[in-house]
Amino acid sequence: MIRSVECKDALVPFTGNAFACRIRATANAYGFIHPFARFWVQARQAAMCLLDDAMILDAHPDADFDELAEFFPAVGARILLCSEAAAHSLPFPWKQTGEVMTLHAPQPFKGEGIVWNPSPRLLYPLLCACQAAQFQPPAFEPFYLDLSHRTRHGTACSAAIQEGNSLVACAICSAWTEDAAVLSAVAVQPEARRRGLGTNIVRTLATSLPAKTFYIFRAAGENEEFYQSLGFTRHCGFAELSLQERDAL
Incomplete structure (x- = not known):
């Protein structure tokens, strides 16, 4: 019932x-x-x-x-x-x-030049720059309202790397509890890729939270090697x- x-x-x-x-x-x-x-x-x-x-x-x-x-x-x-x-x-x-992938007890990592919880208004253009067949950015208004609300209430967290006046990489945890967290987005400006920024920002965000288990929802055929290199393994479909x-x- x-x-x-x-x-x-x-x-x-x-x-x-x-x-x-x-x-x-x-x-x-x-x-x-x-x-x-x-x-x-x-x-x-x-x-x-x-x-x-x-x-x-x-x-x-x-x-x-x-x-x-x-x-x-x-x-x-x-x-x-x-x-x-x-x-x-x-x-x-x-x-x-x-596929849902999981990472248990990530190794401590401290990135440099990290911007914590930047405004969703700054994150959104970075997400749009990474639009692809398997990734369509959400509509701006619900994204802004939801992430802002969750961040204020301590159930979401985001981190970004800034170069000059713009963000070049970010990772967003849209849900976390005392024992687990869900990483919902990782984005790197196309011209800034292959410099390890995605790896750095994910590791920095993961080790900043008290949760010991991290999950990501990975679309079929997308970014498997990247997450495996960070230590994520298959959890379920x-x-x-x-x-x-x-x-x-």
């Missing part, structure tokens, strides 16, 4: 993966009073977070996926992010797939599903 969550304690059992980290960090940032940020649990088998129309699911193998499949569209969710294993149990078409239509399982 699915029930609404109104306090953080209900989410404590959910840990040990990137989806749980994102759900709990969102609860820490937004609390339980906003109509655009809602949370539910299905006993101890699944936890869910709906932010605007995007749902994140952390589901155990014994979750009631039939109930979940009926529930998601009913509460207004349009897209779903979950593990590949959970996606196989749901009757919705897949939009995107990729992920899938983004469209909840506007159903497949026949």
